[in-house]
Amino acid sequence: MNRYKNGLMAASLAAAMATAGSAAAQEDAIKFGLLQDFTAVYTFVSGEYNQGQRDYLTLVNEEGGLDGTMIEAIVRDHGNEPQRGIEAYNRAKEEGAVLFDFFSTPVSRALVDSVLEDEVVLITALHGRGDASDGETFPYVFPMMATYWSQATVLANHIEENEGGLEGKKIALVHIDSPFGREPLPVLEALAEEEDFELRNFPYPSPGNEQSATWTEVRHFRPDHVFIWGAGGGQPVSVREAIRNGISPEDIYSVVWLAETDAENVGADTMAGVKRFEATASGTDTPILQRIQEKVIDADLGAGDAANVGTSYYNVGVASMAVAVEAARLALESEGAPLTGPKLKAGFEMISDFDAEGLMPPITITASDHQGGGAGRVSQWNGERWEPVSDWTAAYQDVVQVEIEEGAEAFRQGN
Amino acid sequence: MFYRLAGVHHTRYQSARRLWPVPADRWQVLFLLALAVVAPFFLSNLYLGSYLLPWLIWSAAALSLTLLMGTAGQLHFGFAAVMAIGAYSSIHLVRFGVPFEIALVGAGVTAAVIGSLFGMAALRVKGLYLVMATLAMQYLVDWVIINVPAISGGAQATLRTPTVSFLLVPVDSLVSRYYLALIWVVLVTLFFLNVKRTSFGRALVAIRDKDFAAAVIGVDPFRTKLVAFFTSSFMGGVSGAILAFAYYRAVTPEQFSFNVSIQLVAMVLVGGLGSAVGGFLGAGFVLLIPIFLTNLVAWLAGAGWIAISANLIAHVPLMIYGALIIGFLLFEPLGLAKIYDNIRKYFLVWPFRHSRS
Structure with missing residues (x-):
């Protein structure tokens, strides 16, 4: 009996130590x-x-x-x-x-x-x-x-430096109708004033499976470059509609949310030339x-x-x-x-x-x-993978800073 | 045996018409209420703040909706929008300098007015067509909130609730927020239980069962339906305000999206149409079961009991949850409240089953 007791105690002690360990x-x-x-x-x-x-x-x-x-x-x-x-x-x-x-x-x-x-x-x-x-x-x-603001400025900067400047251009921002889709708007508006280009925004209804009406309007605007600002299922639809409305893939710039899967959905060859912001290689x-x-x-x-x-x-x-x-x-x-x-x-x-x-x-x-x-860079889909077409840069951070301060001020006041 | 019906004699109408004429029921309710009152003293912050508090608030919302859907028979698929109106108007009222107590009433009135505007559709259409009309309300309200920065709170679309005090008690600690929610859900429950015994409540039931017949016996469908929408939206609006102030403390449009409306309808249906117990059980089921299942499956996977991919681990709780809903509704189409009722009836006469009515 005693032996059993001792054995039991030793076992329980060992178990306790094991769990403690x-x-x-x-x-x-x-x-x-x-x-x-x-x-x-x-x-x-x-x-x-x-x-x-x-x-x-x-x-x-x-x-x-x-x-x-x-x-x-x-x-x-x-x-x-x-x-x-x-x-x-x-x-x-x-x-x-x-x-x-x-x-x-x-x-x-x-x-x-x-x-x-x-x-x-x-x-x-x-x-x-x-x-x-x-x-x-x-x-x-x-x-x-x-942030999305910085992404917009990096994309705009790419046009400024590599695509013949922003001045006098017509840029369309086609975005999902949500706070996220609207986010780059103030920064791009400030840039439009600073760099003297024409900006118009075209919201499409969430979740973005159906955008044809929006893109017809975009076609009437005849933009030089198009920024697409959505995420998930709306993104391949945007690319497809843009190409169908005669916008060359090279003129499409996307927020960070455009990836390999989207290229597969649009068609890897069709999407060749589309550019996007990327935060990581x-x-x-x-x-x-x-x-x-x-x-x-x-x-x-x-x-x-x-x-x-x-x-x-x-x-x-x-x-x-x-x-x-x-x-x-x-x-x-x-x-x-x-x-x-x-x-x-x-x-x-x-x-x-x-x-x-x-x-x-x-x-x-x-x-x-x-x-x-x-900072971030712009990369381009070459039919197989994303190829960087710019160096890591940050651009127009002064404009971004204005937005940051405005938002932070609102938060301090209770928003 | 448990309910001890023997010896309970009602010698006056007053006692026979009490909310719980059987003493055992009364004791159960009082016991649960006492538990709820002392909950902050024995529950950890995790269980108080993440389980009990949201459960109470969503129960109040589900009860508000079940007054309309269960008692009056008017389908409403945009109730999250009603709550959103309540939440946003209470915050803006408080910011405007209105005391919190009055802002709560204001939130209810705003939600009630806008809610009954859309409820006017119910005067002409029924069933699926009414669902469409209320869905339109959901999307219109969503759209307005998102597209009017003055309402949603600027570019970030987040509105934080200011610190307030309710009847001189500051509502900032978890315990005070919990008691605020508890007071509200007790008020809503008492109202809901009592309204069924009033002429208004009986008019609602008459409208639900057949509005032509109700009109024939002298119930004005126009007035009754409108008041049903008004009352339910008022309670929904205040529940939305309580949700904002006591639970979320930062309001974004996504918190009141279409999915939330569907969840509310699910709470009412799974719980059991038109029953107070059902409101609580339904809210608990829809709100808490996914959380329990997620934690259970994650724990099982962590302990190495089920070896499946991470993606599947995230989806298994959904599958079980779906199966549970189907299972419960197959087993008892009248909802969880009916299951409770069956159990209660069984014990009412236990162990003398033959005497069951």
């Missing part, structure tokens, strides 16, 4: 809450984007983590519904996550206040509020890549992507279909995590473990000239500029 190991890990929309509106990007994020985190962990500290991703679906996003955020926060990425404009917007209150980091790469670039007003929100030529291929994909640790590796959105995901991990590394180096929200924020603001080994433009994030410079 694993609990300690889990507490050490840095947790990132990647709570995204995999089932509703953002499915066109979130699958590949999230796969890139997780593969990059796996790579970091495979290479020994941050001085032995592993990074753990908490991945949940919130279906683009704010109430589910709020639940997922609160749960992940209780589990100890210090960084959040919702990749959904409504959810990010609904949670900006909570994030500022709880002092955890929210990254809003290529979505969310552009005015969050103002780090003084939004200390814990990091757009960290070019696509393809697998960069060192980080090659290491992912070697240590994650070839080792069968990938988070999804290997065919997605190197697509545009996959690389955006990799870049977003590269910046976040770099921030965590800087934070741990200068502030020490354990990593908290305020430390991670300080880490983000220490990032300087970081280009993820050539995957993205060099960004420098400061306490006042959370956009990181707003």
Whole structure:
């Protein structure tokens, strides 16, 4: 009887130690809450984007983590519904996550206040509020890549420098009728005044499956260049309608949301010549992507279909995590473990000239500029892949800054 | 045995006509109410703020809608727009300097006026055609909010709720926001339960069952339908304002999109048309089950119980959820409220099943 008792006690002690050990190991890990929309509106990007994020985190962990500290991703679906996003955020926060990425404009917007209150980091790469670039007003929100305003200026700058200047041109902005679609408008209007070109905007109704009426109007306007501003299913429709209405593919410029899948949907050859803004290099030529291929994909640790590796959105995901991990590394180096929200924020603001080994433009994030410079480049679909046709540049940031300040001012006053 | 009907004698009409004539029901309701009142003291912020609080507010919204759809039989597929009107007008009223208590009433009145304008369609059309008319309301309101920056709050289309106080208590902490929502849902529930016993409530039921027949027996369909839209939209508008101030605290147009209208209709249908219990159960089902399922599947996958791709993990909860809705409606077409009713009736006479009526 006694022996049994002792055995039982030893076993339970061992079990207790084992659970305590694993609990300690889990507490050490840095947790990132990647709570995204995999089932509703953002499915066109979130699958590949999230796969890139997780593969990059796996790579970091495979290479020994941050001085032995592993990074753990908490991945949940919130279906683009704010109430589910709020639940997922609160749960992940209780589990100890210090960084959040919702990749959904409504959810990010609904949670900006909570994030500022709880002092955890929210990254809003290529979505969310552009005015969050103002780090003084939004200390814990990091757009960290070019906002939609900066994307519009980079595209306009490309016309100015490589397509014979903006002056006297007619430019059409064809956009989805939503706050997102309207976002580049004030910046382009300011530019139209500054550079003396004619701008007209043509909204098409959401979700953008049907745009023929809009494009007939665009044809009557006879634009020299067309900016298409939509996302998901509306984008291939825009390209197809533009070409059908006699606009040469070379004159079509797209927001960042135009990828390999869209080219397939339009027809890879038909779309040849179309240009878009890109925030990160696509393809697998960069060192980080090659290491992912070697240590994650070839080792069968990938988070999804290997065919997605190197697509545009996959690389955006990799870049977003590269910046976040770099921030965590800087934070741990200068502030020490354990990593908290305020430390991670300080880490983000220490990032300087970081280009993820050539995957993205060099960004420098400061306490006042959370956009990181707003650089990007223009790439062109050549029938098979996206080929860069410009260098990484930022353009007309003075005009963008006006918008940022205006938005931040409105936020301070309660909007 | 559990309900102890023996010995319950109603010697006065007053006691026979109480909301819960059976003492056991009364005790259950009081127990649940007491639980809800002390919930902030034993629930963590996660469960209070992300489960109970939204559940209460959505229950109030579902009850507002079920007054129209369940009791009066008028289909409404644009109820999220009604809530949006309430949310936006309350915020703008508060910003204009109106005290929060009055802004809530103002939100209700605005939503009620606009809601009954669209409800006028109900005076001429019924059924699917009324669905179309209310859908038009949803899209018109959405369009106006998105296209009028003065309403939506400028280029970012986000409007944050100002800090307010309700009856001198500041509404900023989670606990105070929870109690605000609790007060509202209790008021709505009491109103809903009582309205069925008034002449107005009986007129609504008469209109639902056959409006010609109702007209013949002296119920004015014009007035009754309009007042139904007005009352329901008023409650929906205030619920929208409470949702904005107590839960979201930052309002964007997407929070009141067409999907939300469909969710509200689903709450009412899954819960059971025209029943107060159904409003609560339906709201809980539509709101919370997807969250539970997402967490459950993620946990199972994390523990290595199901080895499937990440994309599929995100979709499995949806499949289960869909199957659950179909399953429940096949099992009991009258909704969750009817299931509750069946269980209650079973225990009412347990263990003497033969005496079941």
